[in-house]
Amino acid sequence: RKEVEQDPGPFNVPEGATVAFNCTYSNSASQSFFWYRQDCRKEPKLLMSVYSSGNEDGRFTAQLNRASQYISLLIRDSKLSDSATYLCAVKPNTGGFKTIFGAGTRLFVKA
Amino acid sequence: DAGVTQSPTHLIKTRGQHVTLRCSPISGHKSVSWYQQVLGQGPQFIFQYYEKEERGRGNFPDRFSARQFPNYSSELNVNALLLGDSALYLCASSLVGSRRLNTGELFFGEGSRLTVL
Numbered sequence: 001r002k003e004v005e006q007d008p009g010p011f012n013v014p015e016g017a018t019v020a021f022n023c024t025y026s027n028s029a030s031q032s033f034f035w036y037r038q039d040c041r042k043e044p045k046l047l048m049s050v051y052s053s054g055n056e057d058g059r060f061t062a063q064l065n066r067a068s069q070y071i072s073l074l075i076r077d078s079k080l081s082d083s084a085t086y087l088c089a090v091k092p093n094t095g096g097f098k099t100i101f102g103a104g105t106r107l108f109v110k111a
Numbered sequence: 112d113a114g115v116t117q118s119p120t121h122l123i124k125t126r127g128q129h130v131t132l133r134c135s136p137i138s139g140h141k142s143v144s145w146y147q148q149v150l151g152q153g154p155q156f157i158f159q160y161y162e163k164e165e166r167g168r169g170n171f172p173d174r175f176s177a178r179q180f181p182n183y184s185s186e187l188n189v190n191a192l193l194l195g196d197s198a199l200y201l202c203a204s205s206l207v208g209s210r211r212l213n214t215g216e217l218f219f220g221e222g223s224r225l226t227v228l
Contacts, residue, residue, distance in 0.1 A: 101153035
């Protein structure tokens with residue numbers, strides 16, 4: 001089993017739609033969780049950290065479910081510019097400083 | 112302020128050759144991590160350095176090595192290149208020890224795209 005798993009998609013949605021991605025992780029001791037966005041042939045950029053209480057940043061909402069070991073990302077009112085690959089990242093409490101990434105979920109938002 | 116800088120941005124090598132990739136972290140960041148990303152996959156952890164010491168190593172062969180210098184810049188070296196080493200090599204810096212709730216946010220450079228023929 002992979003340490004961090006994501007549905008690769010692609011998700012094809014129309015502008016204005018709401019779309020949700022889930023990501024599961026295997027290490028129950030994991031402490032820090034993140035969503036990164038990666039545009040085609042570019043570097044990943046931090047979208048948001050995921051807090052235990054959940055957090056929201058504009059149209060983006062992230063949730064953490066420790067019991068089921070998954071995190072989610074909800075995008076409301078999708079824009080064309082949201083088209084990208086969304087990477088889930090988990091930082092285990094053990095294992096030093098490494099951050100483990102999922103394979104990413106591709107999102108295409110169409111007019 | 113300058114972000115993470117990497118060089119070279121693109122390079123082509125042949126099998127068996129050696130490559131050195133360089134990275135300068137964001138000013139004030141003492142931690143540098145290296146990742147390998149092949150097409151269609153997420154970044155795979157190779158190394159993490161903090162205060163010039165290796166703090167983490169991923170599941171990569173000994174052909175991969177790295178070091179961090181006193182100015183916190185870093186080099187990734189790959190010997191005896193294989194076709195399968197073709198990938199985007201990403202360097203990320205982070206502010207380890209931050210008081211923020213979620214430490215460890217990574218700031219990536221644009222990467223070095225290596226093609227092995």
